[in-house]
Amino acid sequence: MRASKQKKTKHHEEVQLFPQTARHGGIQDEELQKFCSRVVKLLQKEELGPDAVDALQRLFLIVSATKYKRKLEKTCVDLLQTTLCAPKCPEQLQLLCTAILRERSPSDDLNLSCDHVQNSRQLSLVASVLLAQGDKKEEVRSVGQRAFRVLESRQPEGPSLRHLLPVVSKVTHLAPHTLHEDQTNLLSKRLVDWLRYASVQQGVPHTSGGFFSAPRARQPGPVTEVDGAVATDFFTVLSTGQHFTEDQWLNVQAFSMLRAWLLHSSPRGPSSPDTDDKSELEGSTLSVLSATSTASHLLPPQERLREKAFEYCQRLIEQSTRRALRKGDSDLQKACLVEAVLLLDVLCRQDPSFLYRTLSCLKALHARLCGDPARVRALLPIAQFFLNHGEAAAVDSEAILQHLFTRIPCELFHSPMLAFEFVCFCRDSLPVFGRNLDILRRSFPNLFKLLAWNSPALTSEFVALLPSLVDSGTAVEMLHALLDLPCLTAALDLQLRLSPAAAERPLWDVSLRNPSCLEASRDPQFQGLLQHLLRATASGTTERLAPLHQLLQPLASLTRVVQCAEAVPTLLQAFFSAVTQFADGALSNQLALLLLERSDSLYQVPQYEAHVHRVLSSQFLVLCARHPSLVVELAKELLEFVGSVSSVHSRETMLTAVVWAVGEYLSVSWDRRCTVEQINRFFEALEALLFEVTQSRPSATLPKCPPRVITVLMTTLTKLASRSQDLIPRVSLFLSKMRSLAQNPAPSSDRCGEDAGAVCTRAAELLTLLKMPSVAQFVLTPSAEVSEPRYHRDTNTALPLALRTVSRLVEKEAGLLLG
Amino acid sequence: MVAYPAGLSHLPHQGLWLPSSVHPGAMVYAFLIHTLRAPQAQDMGLCRVLYSCVFGAENSPDDPRPHGAERDRLLRKEQILAVARQVESMCRLQQQASGRTPMDLQPQSSDEPVPLHEAPVGAFRLAAGDPFQEVRTVVWLGVLSLGFALVLDPHENLLLAEGTLRLLVRLLLDHLRLLTPSANLLLRADRIEGILARFLPHGQLLFLNDQFVQGLEKEFSAAWPR
Secondary structure (H helix, E strand, O other), X not given: OHHHHHHHHHHOHHHHHOOOHHHHOOOOHHHHHHHHHHHHHHHHOOOOOXXXXXXXXXXXXXXXXXXXXOOOOHHHHHHHHHHHHOOOOOHHHHHHHHHHHHHHOOOOOOOOOOOOOOOHHHHHHHHHHHHHHOOOOOHHHHHHHHHHHHHHHOOOOOOOHHHOHHHHHHHHHHOHHHOOHXXXXXHXXXXXXXXXXXXXXXXXXXXXXXXXXXXXOOOOOEOEOOOOOEOOXXXXXXXXXXXXXXXXXXXXXXXXXXXXXXXXXXXXXXXXXXXXXXXXHHHHHHHHHHHOHHHHHHOOHHHHHHHHHHHHHHHHHHHOOOOOOOHHHHHHHHHHHHHHHHHHHHHHHHOHHHHHXXXXXXXXXXXXXXOOHHHHHHHHHHHHHHHHOHHHHHHHHHHHHHHHHHHHHHHHOOOHHHHHHHHHHHHHHHHHHHHHHHHHHHOHHHHHHHHHHOHHHHHHHHHHHHHHHOOOOOHHHHHHHHHOHHHXXXXXXXXXXXXXXXXXXOOOOOOOOOOOHHHHOOOHHHHHHHHHHOOOOOOOOOOOOHHHHHHOHHHOOOHHHHHHHHHHHHHHHHHHHHHHHHOOHHHHHHHHHHHHHHOOOOOOOOOHHHHHHHHHHHHHHHHHHHOOHHHHHOHHHHHHHHHOOOOOOOOHHHHHHHHHHHHHHOOOOOOOXXXXXXXXXXXXXXXXXXXXXXXXXXXXXXXXXXXHHHHHHHHHHHXXXXXXXXXXXXXXXXXXXXXXXXXXXXXXXXXXXXXXXXXXHHHHHHHXXXXXXXXXXXXXXXXXXXXXOHHHHOOOOOHHHHHHHHHHHHHHHHHHHHO | OOOOOOOXXXXXXXXXXXXXXXXXXXXXXXXXXXXXXXXXXXXXXXXXXXXXXXXXXXXXXXXXXXXXXXXXXXHHHHHXXXXXXXXXXXXXXXXXXXXXXXXXXXXXXXXXXXXXXXXXXXXXXXXXXOOOOOOEEEEEEEEOOEEEEEEEOOOOOHHHHHHHHHHHHHHHHHHHOOOOOOOOHXXXXXXXXXXXXXXXXXXXXXXXXXXXXXXXHHHXXXXXXX
């Protein structure tokens, strides 16, 4: 309750400050002007007090709370800039001025410049305003140049260089090309010093009793490791103590920006077309050089930095084996492991001579991490490393990927961060999977667990991943798995409830207590099916999961299951647009059959069936359009489907699609194997169906048949009759009956006029067409050429022309009859 | 030797795992705090961004029309709002899926810290062009009625980003007393800026061990007594 009260306060904040806000969506210009003059007066005072702080806080709110520009007086903007640059101004005010100017950016009336700033803290403040300007006036370059000037003018021990490094890092990130070679070399040299040679003694606390009164008697002592032991080697971010020296602070900054710096300042770029040759050559010369580590100080700065970075990573990996005394340090160890592996990857890509030393180190690390569930996140960059350097480590990479894909998703699908990172890893690594792509593809059942549990965040990732995940070997199994995805969500929830090591904080949906299926699921009858649904890799088989759907029905209303069900249509679309690219006739037939079969065997989640049917029916038509022979080849199964429809209503979309496809593609013009008997058999089945759906009385349990189904059935019957003309009298009779039925609906039926009108119109149109059988055939079974643009441009061959001719003929005939 | 076009200078083997348009590296693009509406209340107004900070903007488009700067600023504000809205809906979906309400997190008394490790947390990706020019990753954390998010460059060390976000939220809750009724986040931007300047300077994620965090926190407390 407190929170909502607090929100309310915030909500009305602007209103309280400036009563007009509520009415005008912002304070009035006059009022703002008045307020600005007040700010100006306050900022012009000798001593800037709490009044100034208060006014600037309000000004920040005014400027930041709106999407639109607030006009501030020029004197006010100027004063904000001078206050920001005033050396004696308190930090609080400086930060407020910076924030206000930054919030107004990009802005044309800014005349802030960093050209003469000497102080690194001040430069940092000015930079945060300038870098927000969008680089229209090359602000990034000028900030970068200034930062390097300051860096050059100082000794590395300088008191506040640590404010400067983040600026340098940001500039390098925004515009790496603005740095000169000597600047790059300078920073690389400095980074080596800070990374490798920071003090191993603790810093001296700043005592309040004067700067020079630090007692000599209390020597600060050596830095320690995270487990409290005295540090065994050089200082790193995992070294700790009571107080830190300036170069230890710089060590932290240097390591934090190291990976980005190595990547940006790499001497090798794709600008040389023969990168591969060159890299081999360079690699071999480098390996000779770096092998003689005694000469390492003679190396060019960039290579020396890589050498030191390598040592730093190895030390971090060693330090991460220690048992941290504090929770924060234990978390940092994990992040450092990830960073060390990412760095080693960069180093090995830039200089292959690191590769063999790194491989043995990472193999050992991998072995260690496999038994340590708390550090599982570092397995992803390790796998990435082995993929990137696959040729050198083919055997290991396969084993490492196997372990990753079979174990991690099924154990940790419930961690949203891990799930996201895992899927991003798969997606981003696609180009380097190479022959390991098979491992990825076969692991789709495991990957789907991440999706089933975290569908809102991962759906778009999977839409991008699916085209690479599916191939002709797994398509059928994957389609089943996608349709069963909400059921998988329910099964995972059940699995968590049943797991012996229930966490302190339950991972499942706590709003549902003790669902009835908990005990029943232990039945051996279900165990096999559950195991199949929860399999780790593709099995090549499919199981009928209907009993499982029944068992898990109590979980179908869980929000997580519903969320997953909402994602399935999108995923199905992505699946089919990928599959139809490569599916041959045989696979298309298989998939089409699967669509029909699964359309009445879905997990019952509210709305799920209707949404899935919409996708399945449209995709069935896509499959038919790509492989029209499908209708002839699957004639038997399609007949069965049409004949077995018990409830038109629940499968309306599927039925409509199938009936339409029969009308379109059951024709010799699509497949020579199509026979008159086939056409007649379909005609009879569809005629019976139409009879059934139009004669049955609507009731409470049996809603009326949708008019779309009726019109599609009539159209298809007409099409079939136009191809087997003996049927024309039969269909004509039927159509006229339909017309009169629609015109004079039985009093008991509540069919509304609009629906009846549509049926009546369609029946009349079809009847008219059938009067000229050869024209009917031309119109209802157009050859494939009709879809060519020529047919719609050339007035002599166009379909509209044909139709006009027909209608004229028909009218004439009607006139003759009347006359 | 360093004068390569942006984003291309880092690929020894072209076509490796980094899309060529992406600057890799450890940088945060933006940090934001926004409201989270209660899931059951439908008409509690819009999702509002309470604070946002962009560290080094994307390059402004070349727009010769007048008021280009204003349009550019409007675009940036809309981008941040788009992130906030998406975080809000992700957070709500996750909370609903776990069957919990945001109030489950509420500590019994105001002296107790909020159990941040139980707060909903997650990450998602924003495709290039929607809403930012480049691909970004968002890491978010929801605490009661407030959402906190870092907008990152892809290929960021996510574990470090998550740790940093938790640290920032803890500091903001402590030093701004965000969850007490009288707390006024909107008028205490200087404190937020002070925390960000130390713990996320210019969007640089820092590897800070516990003692470094304590040192910085002491320094901050000295400048801004509670």
